[in-house]
Amino acid sequence: MNRHKSVNASCAGLIIAVFSVASHADEAAIDNSKFAFKLTPSYYTSSDGNNATDVNLRGVIGEHTGWIGFYRDKANLQQARTGYENRQDFGLIRSVLSAQLASGGFLGGSVSAEVGRDIYAIVGWGRTNLRNYNNLNFDPNDAITLGIGSRALPKTELSLFHIWDDRLDTKQHVTHAVVRYKPTNTERWTVDASYKHGKTGDAVNMNITGYALSMTYDFGDYFARIARDQHVNFSMNTQNHFSLGMRF
Numbered sequence: 001m002n003r004h005k006s007v008n009a010s011c012a013g014l015i016i017a018v019f020s021v022a023s024h025a026d027e028a029a030i031d032n033s034k035f036a037f038k039l040t041p042s043y044y045t046s047s048d049g050n051n052a053t054d055v056n057l058r059g060v061i062g063e064h065t066g067w068i069g070f071y072r073d074k075a076n077l078q079q080a081r082t083g084y085e086n087r088q089d090f091g092l093i094r095s096v097l098s099a100q101l102a103s104g105g106f107l108g109g110s111v112s113a114e115v116g117r118d119i120y121a122i123v124g125w126g127r128t129n130l131r132n133y134n135n136l137n138f139d140p141n142d143a144i145t146l147g148i149g150s151r152a153l154p155k156t157e158l159s160l161f162h163i164w165d166d167r168l169d170t171k172q173h174v175t176h177a178v179v180r181y182k183p184t185n186t187e188r189w190t191v192d193a194s195y196k197h198g199k200t201g202d203a204v205n206m207n208i209t210g211y212a213l214s215m216t217y218d219f220g221d222y223f224a225r226i227a228r229d230q231h232v233n234f235s236m237n238t239q240n241h242f243s244l245g246m247r248f
Contacts, residue, residue: 032062040245047238063087071134106131122147139174142167172198188218221247
């Protein structure tokens with residue numbers, strides 16, 4: 001993973017918030033009086049050789065979620081981060097407010113929501129102070145999200161949403177199609193396919209297009225994820241992601 005400005009950095013607030021809303025039904029089964037933790041170590045291989053590691057620890061109690069993480073790449077870029085989100089369920093509307101802080105002076109926040117029941121709209125908005133940020137997701141930070149989702153099919157949740165930069169004139173757009181399938185009470189498959197286009201946002205500022213695909217398998221308290229991302233972070237690099245983790 002290369003170092004990128006916030007124009008290209010991961011949408012830590014917006015994307016995490018979108019998936020937090022989407023997974024609310026799964027987390028509803030957690031005992032709200034106790035902490036539930038999720039540990040995600042990750043390894044990234046990049047086509048430019050600047051491979052990286054990342055560790056993220058996420059804790060949930062009731063409607064509150066907090067996380068801490070640490071990123072380091074081969075070029076010795078390091079960044080510690082922390083964040084908080086609050087989920088609320090108002091029946092037809094389920095919302096997530098999220099805030100992030102990272103070393104190097106990064107500050108960010110977002111709000112997202114689902115509106116509807118079995119068929120629902122997805123809306124989101126995020127803002128940062130434009131400092132550098134490295135994280136597990138790779139979409140515009142200062143952006144708007146609009147989409148649609150469905151839980152109408154048995155054991156299946158579908159969502160389609162589009163994210164675009166509305167602040168920095170990068171013309172960066174990313175469209176995600178996500179399928180979450182739960183064949184048993186202890187298993188879940190998640191597939192996220194995305195397409196991106198826009199400017200690189202660096203000195204060259206050239207237009208690029210690329211695709212990404214990630215697959216996650218959950219079994220009980222454990223999960224594994226593999227992904228491939230062309231033009232990761234709207235750069236010229238292709239990156240592979242590998243994650244193994246556990247809940248406890």
